[in-house]
Amino acid sequence: MKERYDVTVIGAGPAGLLAAKALAQNGFDVAVLERKQDPAAITRACGQSLLPPNEYFFGDIFHYNERDKRFCFSVSGLSFPYTGPVKSLYNWHMFSPGMKKMQFGCGEEKKTAPIALSYDKDVLIKDLLRDIACDHVDVCAGTEYTDMQFGPGTIVVKAGEKAFQSSFVIAADGTNSRVVQKLGYNSNRRHIANLYVQSCFIKGFKPPHDNAIITAVTFVDEKPVYLFLLPRAEGDEWNFIILTLEAGVDLTAAYDRITKDARFAAWFKAAKKTKEFAAIEYIYSPIQRPFRNNVLIVGDAGACQELECLGAMLTGWKGGLAIAAALKEQELGIMPRAIAQYEDWWLNTYIKQYDYQDYLSIFGIAYMFSKPEVIDYVFGLMGDESFPATFNPYRAVGLLGGRLQSLMPRIMQERPDILQVLAGTMSLFPSDIMGQTLKK
Amino acid sequence: MVTIDTSVCLVCGGCIDLCPKTAIQMVDDRVYVIQEKCIQCKICVQVCPVGAPRHIEDAA
Numbered sequence: 001m002k003e004r005y006d007v008t009v010i011g012a013g014p015a016g017l018l019a020a021k022a023l024a025q026n027g028f029d030v031a032v033l034e035r036k037q038d039p040a041a042i043t044r045a046c047g048q049s050l051l052p053p054n055e056y057f058f059g060d061i062f063h064y065n066e067r068d069k070r071f072c073f074s075v076s077g078l079s080f081p082y083t084g085p086v087k088s089l090y091n092w093h094m095f096s097p098g099m100k101k102m103q104f105g106c107g108e109e110k111k112t113a114p115i116a117l118s119y120d121k122d123v124l125i126k127d128l129l130r131d132i133a134c135d136h137v138d139v140c141a142g143t144e145y146t147d148m149q150f151g152p153g154t155i156v157v158k159a160g161e162k163a164f165q166s167s168f169v170i171a172a173d174g175t176n177s178r179v180v181q182k183l184g185y186n187s188n189r190r191h192i193a194n195l196y197v198q199s200c201f202i203k204g205f206k207p208p209h210d211n212a213i214i215t216a217v218t219f220v221d222e223k224p225v226y227l228f229l230l231p232r233a234e235g236d237e238w239n240f241i242i243l244t245l246e247a248g249v250d251l252t253a254a255y256d257r258i259t260k261d262a263r264f265a266a267w268f269k270a271a272k273k274t275k276e277f278a279a280i281e282y283i284y285s286p287i288q289r290p291f292r293n294n295v296l297i298v299g300d301a302g303a304c305q306e307l308e309c310l311g312a313m314l315t316g317w318k319g320g321l322a323i324a325a326a327l328k329e330q331e332l333g334i335m336p337r338a339i340a341q342y343e344d345w346w347l348n349t350y351i352k353q354y355d356y357q358d359y360l361s362i363f364g365i366a367y368m369f370s371k372p373e374v375i376d377y378v379f380g381l382m383g384d385e386s387f388p389a390t391f392n393p394y395r396a397v398g399l400l401g402g403r404l405q406s407l408m409p410r411i412m413q414e415r416p417d418i419l420q421v422l423a424g425t426m427s428l429f430p431s432d433i434m435g436q437t438l439k440k
Numbered sequence: 441m442v443t444i445d446t447s448v449c450l451v452c453g454g455c456i457d458l459c460p461k462t463a464i465q466m467v468d469d470r471v472y473v474i475q476e477k478c479i480q481c482k483i484c485v486q487v488c489p490v491g492a493p494r495h496i497e498d499a500a
Contacts, residue, residue, distance in 0.1 A: 035453065035466045043451040144456075144466050160465075176457035196489045251489055278489040280454035 015299030015316030016172030022320025024135030084123030105389030224366030
């Protein structure tokens with residue numbers, strides 16, 4: 001541990017480690033603070049699915065370079081080693097409470113590019129740690145950020161008894177970021193809902209479809225609960241995520257009820273938990289300008305982009321480069337512009353082109369359609385024909401909305417009562433609908 | 441007082457992040473309530489997805 005660093009990075013997840021990599025490769029001294037003893041020991045629920053490797057996403061093209069075992073972002077020129085397993089996923093099956101199904105992707109695997117890659121986050125973190133160790137980054141594990149003080153040209157980051165001095169700080173402390181709270185960002189953000197999550201790895205799960213993502217919306221004690229079943233990268237384990245926006249749902253009990261429920265019992269008959277995780281997220285609208293007091297916010301700390309960590313990787317890397325350039329600007333005494341350029345990219349490409357309202361719609365289905373019967377009807381109508389292959393939530397929501405619009409005349413004839421429900425909610429933002437329902 | 445039931449806690453860190461008084465910390469991969477800082481607002485009890493934080497009424 002040094003007395004002073006150029007940059008202190010808070011959080012050794014994908015965003016923090018890639019920010020450290022960008023800075024270290026430019027010759028700067030970096031400390032990374034991580035509260036866990038082993039940054040690679042994942043304890044928080046995570047989808048562990050990277051998406052989508054078949055289209056532009058966040059302004060880049062992500063892919064896995066199998067020859068050299070590297071994850072690559074062609075536009076940003078970012079690549080880093082990943083030696084773990086990768087599984088290609090081709091379809092997404094979405095079930096309603098009454099088991100009506102909508103499908104993204106036609107099921108013919110070899111004819112389409114995968115919609116997501118399942119990976120192993122433990123290995124990803126281990127590989128990144130090994131990669132940046134060569135660049136002389138000090139990773140301080142078991143070191144929890146507690147406070148921050150601002151002096152002229154210096155920020156002191158406190159971690160219990162320890163103190164880290166640096167010119168800049170990168171906050172990569174994830175969802176519910178304490179640094180974001182400290183800097184007062186949340187007073188200008190909109191709090192939309194809380195996401196309560198429990199997940200587990202399961203063995204012996206009998207999937208209705210192989211190499212596919214399976215999601216379902218169901219109700220437990222009349223409260224909407226969402227199920228995500230994601231194949232793990234290696235072997236036959238699955239990552240089973242149960243989440244709800246409703247406070248007070250006992251998710252442990254929900255697991256038992258769902259796995260024994262007649263609709264799902266065949267899938268879970270021989271299923272056994274091998275590892276458990278949890279997460280809670282206060283969902284806020286994204287931060288618009290993520291730089292303040294020489295602290296740059298990257299990844300989920302600044303914008304909730306759940307279910308994939310491409311956003312964390314890209315913002316970490318680009319944010320790290322921006323701070324590296326800012327340090328050079330200071331050294332050379334030239335007009336600063338790197339951070340402003342990064343903030344423009346964050347706002348115009350990362351935030352505005354990937355509207356968090358669309359992303360929220362995936363969790364808003366139960367609120368928009370309000371009753372199980374309506375969800376079943378809509379899924380039944382829309383599921384007649386499969387959708388293009390995607391797990392990109394922004395694109396999926398656009399596709400669903402488009403088809404629903406085109407079915408309006410039929411709904412008007414068949415079920416004017418349901419049309420009325422839809423007319424009442426489709427003109428609203430998902431955040432408004434959730435806000436109204438959840439406040440009741 | 442509020443304490444964390446470590447037999448249930450999955451160490452996701454949610455309560456640490458959401459505690460308004462930064463009264464919860466992670467030491468050696470275990471989650472603890474710093475009793476001197478805790479104001480018993482019970483936000484941790486409300487947000488924990490597995491019910492690990494427990495509030496016990498203080499004896500009057």
